[in-house]
Amino acid sequence: MNWLSKQFTFVIIPDANQSVQRFRLNGFILVLVPSVIALLAVCSALFIILFGGNMSEIRHLKKQLAASESGYAETLQDKENHISSLEADLTALSAQAEQIETKMSEITELELQLKKIAGIKEPDVHISSATIEDGEEGGQGGEEIELPASAEPTSLASQTEQEFVALSSRMEALRPSLEATKSAMLKYKQILDITPTIWPADNRKITSTFGVRRDPFSRRSALHAGLDIGGNRGDPIYAAADGVVTLSERAYPQGNNIIINHGRGIETRYMHLNERLVKVGDKVKKGQLIGELGNTGRSTGPHLHYEVIVNGTQVDPMPYIQEDRKERE
Numbered sequence: 001m002n003w004l005s006k007q008f009t010f011v012i013i014p015d016a017n018q019s020v021q022r023f024r025l026n027g028f029i030l031v032l033v034p035s036v037i038a039l040l041a042v043c044s045a046l047f048i049i050l051f052g053g054n055m056s057e058i059r060h061l062k063k064q065l066a067a068s069e070s071g072y073a074e075t076l077q078d079k080e081n082h083i084s085s086l087e088a089d090l091t092a093l094s095a096q097a098e099q100i101e102t103k104m105s106e107i108t109e110l111e112l113q114l115k116k117i118a119g120i121k122e123p124d125v126h127i128s129s130a131t132i133e134d135g136e137e138g139g140q141g142g143e144e145i146e147l148p149a150s151a152e153p154t155s156l157a158s159q160t161e162q163e164f165v166a167l168s169s170r171m172e173a174l175r176p177s178l179e180a181t182k183s184a185m186l187k188y189k190q191i192l193d194i195t196p197t198i199w200p201a202d203n204r205k206i207t208s209t210f211g212v213r214r215d216p217f218s219r220r221s222a223l224h225a226g227l228d229i230g231g232n233r234g235d236p237i238y239a240a241a242d243g244v245v246t247l248s249e250r251a252y253p254q255g256n257n258i259i260i261n262h263g264r265g266i267e268t269r270y271m272h273l274n275e276r277l278v279k280v281g282d283k284v285k286k287g288q289l290i291g292e293l294g295n296t297g298r299s300t301g302p303h304l305h306y307e308v309i310v311n312g313t314q315v316d317p318m319p320y321i322q323e324d325r326k327e328r329e
């Protein structure tokens, strides 16, 4: 008979005062229970061996993932910061383009004024920076692509780029125009230098104007061919423009008097001087000291008789006098 089918009796003796416990088990149960326990132990061991390593691997991967996540977040933040800073730069650049545009318009306007002063006529064709209103002369047309109105960085970037391209071409166009204005201004300055535009004395007190008046000596009507400017004996008298001294003498009725030839048929004459400080042949500059105010010749008191002579005829000096004497650099 197989021992698996045998019955086994177990006796348990707790202590001397208690009754003996006994129970029976057959051989199959006795084998099954330890076998199941052993199997469970082996399975547990295998599980621990197989998955215990993987668990640590998973933990490691999880850590790596977390580290990469925070790395990516940092990189993303860096990129966002960089984009924000680029956007700020772009906005500043766009504002700068607008400022340059305004300054360019001011320069163009100034140049127009200079051209007006120098008497240069504007060519008929010019680029207008202002939009021509409906109904105004001119007009514009053709297909145009609307710029997006949004302030998105990409559209702002292309808008700013276009502004700079436009500015660059305006500057290119301005250069030859400014060169022409400069040479015209130089010519204008040369003409201004030889035109008697400044006051020949410091005093502005006009004691007698140009024109017909009652002669202070004869009491008869006569043409007063110059401008009388009052002052004190010894006051400085200045050349009204660049020129060459063609006369410097004492005579009657002019007294001590000087004539300066400025070219282009224009001369100036200074009479009744106290002193003459230049001689015939001297080249004088506009505003240069040439003599002293006086009372020589036919004169009732210290004054300068100042004449502007155009092609041999005295004209009213007042329209010529435009400005004060300036100190030369």
Ligand SMILES: [Zn+2]
Pocket: 208, 224, 226, 227, 228, 304, 305, 306
């Ligand atoms: Zn006079």
